[in-house]
Amino acid sequence: MSAIHLDSIRKSFGETPVLKNIDLSIRAGEFLTLVGPSGCGKSTLLRILAGLEAPSAGSVSIGDRVVNGVRPANRNLAMVFQSYALYPHLSIEDNMMTPLRLRDLSTAGRLPWIGPLLAREKYREMRRQVEETARVLRIEPLLQRKPGQLSGGQRQRAALGRAMVRKPVAFLMDEPLSNLDAALRIHMRSELAELHRSLKTTFVYVTHDQAEALTMSDRMAVMMDGDILQLGAPDEIYNNPQDIRVAEFVGAPKINLLPGVIDSAGQARCGDVVLSRVGVGAASEKVTIGLRPEHLELAGGDEKGSLTGRLVHRENLGADLYLHLSVQDGAHRMVVRTAPHEIGRVSIGDDVRFVRKRGEAMVFGADGKRIRLSETPAAAVPEVA
Amino acid sequence: MTDMTLSSSAPSSTARADGYRFSVGETLKHAVLILGALVVLLPFYVMVSYSLKSPAEIMQNTGGFFGAQEAFRDEYCVKLGKDVADCMVTPVIYNYTTAFQKAPLLRYLLNGVIVTASIFFIQVLVALPCAYALAKLRFWGREAVFGLVLFCLLIPVHAIALPLYIMLAKLGLTNTYAALVIPWSISVFGIFLMRQFFMTVPDDLIDAARMDGMSEFSIIWNVMLPTAVPALLAFAIFSVVAHWNDYFWPRIVITGDRSLFTPPLGLREFKGDADGDNFGPMMATATIIVAPLIVAFLIAQRRFIEGITLSGMK
Incomplete structure (x- = not known):
């Protein structure tokens, strides 16, 4: 050999x-x-x-x-x-x-x-x-x-x-x-x-x-x-x-990508929602935030840091149920993985709230390269979820 | 199953689905086909019929297909001074024996086999490597070469017959088998046909052969040739029919030596001369000449249609 x-x-x-x-x-x-x-x-x-x-x-x-x-x-x-x-x-x-x-x-x-x-x-x-x-x-x-x-x-x-x-x-x-x-x-x-x-x-x-x-x-x-x-x-x-491109290619369904910026505290945020903590990056840089469908879950109430989306499609695979949500007034599509028993009575057209459950959100710079996250929080603001 | 429906005229399959209902379109199609078949078959009918009948029946157009088969007097035999009673012959026997006696027909048939077989063999030997290179190898000027091949398809044989003859004469090759074979050894049609077929052979197969350690020539003979059998069969039909039946070229290059005559030249033995027309033996000769082709077709037909319907190897 x-x-x-x-x-x-x-x-x-x-x-x-x-x-x-x-x-x-x-x-x-x-x-x-x-x-x-x-x-x-x-x-x-x-x-x-x-x-x-x-x-x-x-x-x-x-x-x-x-x-x-x-x-x-x-x-x-x-x-x-x-x-x-x-x-x-x-x-x-x-x-x-x-x-x-x-x-x-x-x-x-x-x-x-x-x-x-x-x-x-x-x-x-x-x-x-x-x-x-x-x-x-x-x-x-x-x-x-x-x-x-x-x-x-x-x-x-x-x-x-x-x-x-x-x-x-x-x-x-x-x-x-x-x-x-x-x-x-x-x-x-x-x-x-x-x-x-x-x-x-x-x-x-x-x-x-x-x-x-x-x-x-x-x-x-x-x-x-x-x-x-x-x-x-x-x-x-x-x-x-x-x-x-790697993040997009690997994984089915595809990773959810949201446009965002890095704020002065060094956190990547999409609109008002803080999604991740970033290391020493230039503030207000435009970034793309990647979230895998299994890293999201439905939020019970009006939790802090949750996103809202309108349900446009349900994909039932038996063990898993993928919810296709249109967020930010239809500007983006996101897929959230849940189990069929968790969803209850949500039908197409309803608004659904979901939060990041676990795992790192992946932050990519404007050139498509990954931005490293720092080991310690850059600011005192605790990371959401 | 598919080749069965194909061979027994395709339109009938739709009629069958309708349960034998009368249809003007189908009837018209069949009428046209039957008419076409008659036009093609009638000369053969006449040929076979004449080869069975006596000269008198042929001249008077009597006796139906088989003729009465009554013994008649062979004038040539009488001229030789034999007893008239010994010269009474049955038409069929007379026609076919004369065909073989008056001309060395067996020799002509053998010549025909030798010439057509060597032509086809050399054509394949040349066409397969050419077609492989044109279809599967990348080299500078490939498209130009293929363009030349297509161009050569347009040149009629008769246009270059004279230069070819002069060339062979200068080489001292007239009145040899070589003269009959050499001009046909490179068949552009064969190259074109095989190239088109090789284009459909997946590249993976050739790459697999290369991985297994075959040389390019080995790929041609061990991989491409076996997969190309249907196409080769189609080409064989064109090649063999064309050269078995060819009268023009042998007539030009075989001028003296009768032992080199091909079957169509054998027909010249019976052309009208001092003895008068001798249609019976002539038609018998013609029947004998076309028989091998027809038999070969009947045997190969199945394979041929199979080859076309298989079309590849997926």
Whole structure:
């Protein structure tokens, strides 16, 4: 096992820059997710790592070896594609055997009919490896079938199998779950995570679905417009986003953003309501205050520091109930999470009061960067809620 | 199921849903189709019918489709000085045996197979890598090259026949198989057709092959070729039919050596000469020449339609 380093990778297609100076170190054995909206360059980065695309500048190294000029096959990486990319004319067994044939057999051994006779021992070994992998993935009964005869989930497993047989340094996965239906996708998430734990190999996983990134990865890199905005553990990314774009991208439903200012006491406030305490920042600076839906709750009475909004939509998910409120006379929409039993009789069009329950409000400066909160209150005024 | 409805004329499926109700539109469609089929099939009917009848029946236009099959006197046999009783022949047997005896028809058929097969083989050998490069590789001037391919589609063979002939003559290649094959070895139509098909093959599949360690040529023969079988079959039909039936080009480059004649040239053996017209054996020859194509079609038809309806591999 070896770590993978990407050093100052740049890539542009014609005049359009796709990747702007990416530095990324992937630790041996970790599950790293590249996540971002479509067109952010995450797939290009993966393809550069795989060797399918050459970077305009920068170097890729696997272990201690710089692999810029090395052909994809010789990097000993395996890739799983969104469309599975199984060879349609070969059975699943032959599909899984293909990388082994190309790696382990001489030209003579690859010949049809004669090859298996010449390299009988190697063929036996290859077949054993394929069967072993098939057993792990529970696709043994499917080995003789063609990809066209399999369901999406089965093809997904077969594609994984083809990647696994060669025991690569790292698995590269390009949105492998996107073509599955919702229930299967959620099921496969946990299977992939389990597979990663049992194989103990590096996984580099590309997705546009922040839920996949949060649930599976050891670390995730949020990419946007050709840059890595933040790299860290899912917890860290969710609870402590360093950029307003990260805060917006991660979390469903989306974080609530309210415009505000920093007052003379160093508190971020939206209108009259103090929402957070800020460190030494310039007063009266325009800021954006981010509040996650689960950090808000309905206020009982006329509590201090509460906001009012008109209920425009209720989204009932069973365990949770999301209330969509229009605040400040419809200038902003906010989402508040409650439990169905807490809400009582509130109907659409009613005014609802809610307060910040816990957790930090996140304050972002005009440039979109997070403004650090100070450890001690800047003023004597106690923080609300 | 889909190919069944397709092969048995598409309009009938709507009629079936309505429970065989009479419909003017459907009737009209069928009338037009039947008329078209008649126009195409009548010459074949005449060809097969003449190949069965005696010269007298052909001239007098009697005997229906099969003719009476009464023995008649073979004048040529009599001229050779044989006994008249020995020269009485049944029309069918006479027509078909003469077809094989008067001209080395089997040799011509073999030539036809050799020429069409080598043309198709070389065309595929050239067209697949070209099409792959034009569809899937990024290189400078790709669009310009593809433009040239399209441009070449517009050039009629007859316009360049003479220069081609002179070139082959200077190389001393006239009256060889090479002369029959070489001018057709690069098929721009084939390149165009395969390129269009390769455009629909997902890039992921090629990337997967690269990850597995295949070279670009290996990708062409081991990944693209198997997925392109339906398109290749369609191209094979165009190529084989065109070159099996080609009369123009073999007529130009095969001037003396009769052992190199392709089947259509074989028909020349029966053109009217001192012996008078000999339509029976001529039509028998024609029937024999088209038979392999028709048989091949009947066998490949299923595959062909399957290929079109499958259209890809998702």
